[in-house]
Amino acid sequence: MAMNRVQFQPGLSMPEFLQQFGTEAQCEAALETARWPRGFVCPRCGGGARTSFVRAGLRYWECADCAHQCSLISGTMFEATKLSLTIWFLAMQLLTQAKNNVSALELRRQIGVSYRTAWLMKHKIMESMRLREEPRELDGRVEMDDAYLGGERSGGKRGRGSENKVPIVAAVQTTPEGKPVVACLRQQPHTEQEVAVFAASHLATSASVITDGLWCFQATAIIGASHERVVTGGGRASVELPQFKAINTLLGNLKTAISGTYHAFGFAKYAHRYLAEFQYRFNRRFNMRTLLTRLLHAMAAAPASPERALRCAEIHR
Ligand SMILES: [Zn+2]
Known part of the structure; x- marks a missing residue:
């Protein structure tokens, strides 16, 4: 496994x-x-x-x-x-x-x-x-979704958390069998225009995108990637669909990692960096022994x- x-x-x-x-x-x-x-x-x-x-x-x-x-x-x-x-x-x-x-x-x-x-x-x-x-590009089979992160109360007044909710777009490149390979996460509004920027920056035109998000679907169409829109109606049903196993697992792990480590406000303000940390580690998860040396190169560059x-x-x- x-x-x-x-x-x-x-x-x-x-x-x-x-x-x-x-x-x-x-x-x-x-x-x-x-x-x-x-x-x-x-x-x-x-x-x-x-x-x-x-x-x-x-x-x-x-x-x-x-x-x-x-x-x-x-x-x-x-x-x-x-x-x-x-x-x-x-x-x-x-x-x-x-x-x-x-x-x-x-x-x-x-x-x-x-x-x-x-x-x-x-x-x-x-x-x-x-x-x-930053230059990460996904190709092949790609599961894509939009989500909101954070927004939990961090000791503040009741109901104030929602202003700290961060919209993100997430994509995972998988093997043809649906096993996750590499991921790309961006903090950004869920507008068609912004998702198109995401697609143009991080999806190869030869990628085959699977999504249930309307914006994602239209945006990937703009860059010319082939796509399959699966209409799920959201909720529990979409979580159980095998087509979205990799992206749903990734988003679940991301939410756990963030809610367990960072306060909502701190996360919202610097979400782009926290997302990058998660993405960096996820994309190198099979190479734990060389991670420190790779990070040293990144810090030097x-x-x-x-x-x-x-x-x-x-x-x-
Ligand atoms: Zn010189």
């Missing part, structure tokens, strides 16, 4: 993690390899290194062509951090190897930093995941994202 393949695979155990990434020198070497696998490349002009030196505990490289000076972390998602890389790696290990989502509050407890620091680390990691998943940019709630497109 697919679930067993995920649950029983060997991950990166904590002793193995500590052996590989337990010291600052090991983490620096891993980041350097991830960022510059063939040696320093100047981020400004693409030139090679003239020299490297250590200043205030940080190693810098100087470009042979344009004299630009660059540290290992500048221009990456780690830019300007005051934390040691060992703490960052520990956070990345926890966020990739835990069975369920790890909230900023839990991260704070586990690695012993302030809540604000834990929140920033978590959002920088999620933003790197989002950037990696992502541009620096200061706190004010991360706290801006706009949806990036």
Whole structure:
């Protein structure tokens, strides 16, 4: 069974993690390899290194062509951090190897930093995941649906939850037999125009889309993907239809993960990033052992994202 393949695979155990990434020198070497696998490349002009030196505990490289000076972390998602890389790696290990989502509050407890620091680390990691998943395209057999997430009361007044409900569109590429392969989730209104943007961005024209949503059906028609609209009338009946098993399972797992980990308001404001985290992990669920290294590459390739940019709630497109 697919679930067993995920649950029983060997991950990166904590002793193995500590052996590989337990010291600052090991983490620096891993980041350097991830960022510059063939040696320093100047981020400004693409030139090679003239020299490297250590200043205030940080190693810098100087470009042979344009004299630009660059540290290992500048221009990456780690830019300007005051934390040691060992703490960052520990956070990345926890966020990739835990069975369920790890909230900023839990991260704070586990690695012993302030809540604000834990929140920033978590959002920088999620933003790197989002950037990696942004060009995701599904092909072949695709189950697609729209849904609402969140909206549960988070200690506020009665009935206030609904304003935090987040409309999303979800699609899962499956095998011809209906086993889930990869997924794509987007926070967006359920209008025909917006769903058409989703389809144009994330569905190959050769995809064969199965949906019971009217908007989804019309939108996929716009991009020219072949489609099959199954009229279910919604409710319990649609959950039981075998045509929608993969998408319904995915949405069920997503709702459980989110309601168990995040407060409704926090989720609504940063839903695009929480969805990307879920999608990133889902799409790599068969490769637990390499998840940390892959995430390191994503963090090295992502541009620096200061706190004010991360706290801006706009949806990036
Ligand atoms: Zn240069």
